[in-house]
Each structure stands twice: as C-alpha cells, then as structure tokens.
Amino acid sequence: MAVIEVADLTKTYGGHTALDGVSFTVEDGEIFGLLGPNGAGKTTTVECVEGLRRADSGTVRVLGLDPVRQGRELRRRIGVQLQRAHLPDTLRVREALDLYASFYPSPRNLGELLAEWGLEDQREVMFGKLSGGQKQRLFIALALVGDPRVVFLDELTTGLDPQARRAIWELVRQLRDGGVTVVLVSHFMDEVAALCDRAAILDRGRIVAEGTPGELIYGSGAHSALSFRTIEELDLSALAELSSVTRVERCAETVVVSGTGSVIDEVTALLARNRIVVSNLRIHERSLDDAYVAITGRGR
Numbered sequence: 001m002a003v004i005e006v007a008d009l010t011k012t013y014g015g016h017t018a019l020d021g022v023s024f025t026v027e028d029g030e031i032f033g034l035l036g037p038n039g040a041g042k043t044t045t046v047e048c049v050e051g052l053r054r055a056d057s058g059t060v061r062v063l064g065l066d067p068v069r070q071g072r073e074l075r076r077r078i079g080v081q082l083q084r085a086h087l088p089d090t091l092r093v094r095e096a097l098d099l100y101a102s103f104y105p106s107p108r109n110l111g112e113l114l115a116e117w118g119l120e121d122q123r124e125v126m127f128g129k130l131s132g133g134q135k136q137r138l139f140i141a142l143a144l145v146g147d148p149r150v151v152f153l154d155e156l157t158t159g160l161d162p163q164a165r166r167a168i169w170e171l172v173r174q175l176r177d178g179g180v181t182v183v184l185v186s187h188f189m190d191e192v193a194a195l196c197d198r199a200a201i202l203d204r205g206r207i208v209a210e211g212t213p214g215e216l217i218y219g220s221g222a223h224s225a226l227s228f229r230t231i232e233e234l235d236l237s238a239l240a241e242l243s244s245v246t247r248v249e250r251c252a253e254t255v256v257v258s259g260t261g262s263v264i265d266e267v268t269a270l271l272a273r274n275r276i277v278v279s280n281l282r283i284h285e286r287s288l289d290d291a292y293v294a295i296t297g298r299g300r
C-alpha cells in the first residue's frame with residue numbers, strides 16, 4: 001500500500017523551474033531515499049509532501065490526506081527532522097522533548113523514546129553540551145514525539161564519525177522494522193545503499209531513476225571491471241563477444257575486462273567453462289556513487 005503518492009508535481013520560482021513533473025510513490029513500511037545534486041529540487045519536493053510549500057500543479061497524497069487542504073491533520077501524523085534544526089544551547093534534552101510533546105494530542109512516552117534513542121543519560125544535559133551524534137539522535141527523537149506513521153529525515157548523518165553514523169542507521173532500521181515509513185533525503189550514496197529499500201534520483205526537477213539500490217546500480221550503465229593474470233591461452237575475442245563486455249585489454253599476463261550489467265558473472269562463468277586458471281583476480285564493482293554519476297552525468 002502506498003502511503004505517499006506524488007503525481008506530476010511542478011513548481012517554479014519566478015522564471016526558474018524547480019520541479020518539472022515529479023511523480024513517485026512510497027510504500028508502507030519502507031525506507032525511501034530521495035537523492036540528487038544541490039538544487040535538484042529535493043527540499044521543494046519534500047516540503048510540498050509535508051504541506052509546507054504549495055506546488056503549482058500536480059497532486060500529493062500522504063496517508064490519503066491532501067497536505068495543503070488537510071495540512072493540520074497531516075502534520076499530527078508525520079514527523080519531520082528539519083535540515084539544519086537548531087535548539088537553544090541551554091535547553092535540556094527533557095525540556096526539548098516536553099516542548100515538542102505539547103504540540104501533539106497523544107505523544108509518545110518520553111522515557112521510552114529517550115531509551116530507544118540512547119539518550120537516557122543525557123536527559124538533564126543541555127543541548128549545547130551534547131556530542132554531534134547525540135544532537136542528531138535528539139533531532140530524530142523530536143521528529144518521533146508525535147508517534148508518526150511517516151517520518152522525514154534530512155541530512156541524517158552529516159558531520160558524524162563512522163561509528164555514530166552506523167549507530168544511527170541501525171536505529172533507523174529498527175524504526176522501519178517497527179512499522180514507521182521513512183523518507184530519507186541524502187547526499188550520501190553509502191547511506192542510501194546501506195539503508196534504503198528504494199530510492200529515487202532527482203536531477204534538475206525531474207526523477208531520472210528509481211528503484212532499489214541494486215536496480216539503480218545495475219540499470220545505470222555504470223561500468224565494472226575485473227582484472228586477472230593467466231599464463232594460459234585465452235581467446236580474447238570470446239570475452240569481447242559477451243553481451244555485457246565493453247572492453248578487453250591484455251598487457252603481458254594481465255587481462256582487464258570492463259563492462260556493464262552482469263559482466264563479472266559472465267566473465268567468471270566463461271573462465272570456469274573453459275577451465276582457465278587465473279590468479280590475482282581483482283574486481284572493481286560499481287557502487288551507487290558510480291551509478292549516481294552515470295545517471296546525473298556529474299559528481300556531487
């Protein structure tokens with residue numbers, strides 16, 4: 001069941017087209033990533049979905065509600081982690097949660113929320129004294145105070161060390177496993193690959209690709225390569241004829257094969273079929289980063 005349905009959304013600012021027919025759906029209980037270069041239209045899209053901005057045309061439904069006409073009702077059922085949210089340095093964790101809880105008719109139990117997000121020991125600590133990871137966990141906990149069915153997370157782990165990032169990813173997975181649908185706006189391909197069930201890539205106001213991280217990688221045309229050494233007779237033309245292979249090079253005993261799609265599977269199967277013994281087999285698998293560059297035609 002789709003909890004978010006966006007169809008043909010357009011938005012212009014002055015003469016500038018920010019959204020040019022954006023359509024996508026987010027299914028119940030998934031982590032959905034919205035990716036794209038700076039200025040692609042991610043914030044505009046998400047804020048139209050949240051009812052914070054009004055699109056020029058197109059339709060949005062979130063949990064069956066129209067975010068513009070039924071915005072008040074909708075905002076009770078969703079949670080939003082603001083991109084550069086900031087709280088006064090002297091506000092204590094408990095006070096921040098109490099304040100946010102006062103906005104909702106039936107807020108979560110705050111003790112439970114603190115325990116879930118590993119903030120029990122920080123209960124009486126002032127915001128300004130929290131570490132980056134603790135601040136981020138607090139922002140997410142604040143987005144969850146109203147017990148939302150759908151939560152929007154933006155720049156989830158910017159500026160955090162690898163351990164803190166992984167800890168937050170695990171908590172977001174637990175959130176999803178508990179039935180909350182998560183929309184994640186991110187610039188980080190590793191984050192999307194690690195966390196998202198599906199993602200859409202937005203570029204210049206249009207969705208240019210959509211699918212699971214695996215589908216995005218394999219559908220992108222990004223290249224993989226493998227290299228190996230062999231002293232055996234090897235028919236390079238047989239390799240070059242494989243449908244996924246785009247290039248074969250041999251330099252002395254080293255062979256380098258590049259290609260798209262299932263090139264690695266096809267090449268290793270051919271080597272096995274012909275009983276070619278190889279050594280130093282190295283694989284350069286394309287990543288979501290490679291796919292992103294191939295799809296949007298540029299780096300971040």
Ligand SMILES: Nc1ncnc2c1ncn2[C@@H]1O[C@H](COP(=O)(O)OP(=O)(O)OP(=O)(O)O)[C@@H](O)[C@H]1O
Binds near residue numbers: 017018038040041042
């Ligand atoms: N309030 C506004 N007034 C005028 N132009 C705007 C406004 N908000 C966004 N834009 C323009 O619309 C385009 C899309 O912006 P948006 O903030 O949605 O992109 P984004 O993908 O979220 O970018 P970033 O990753 O940098 O946050 C950009 O060209 C931006 O300059």
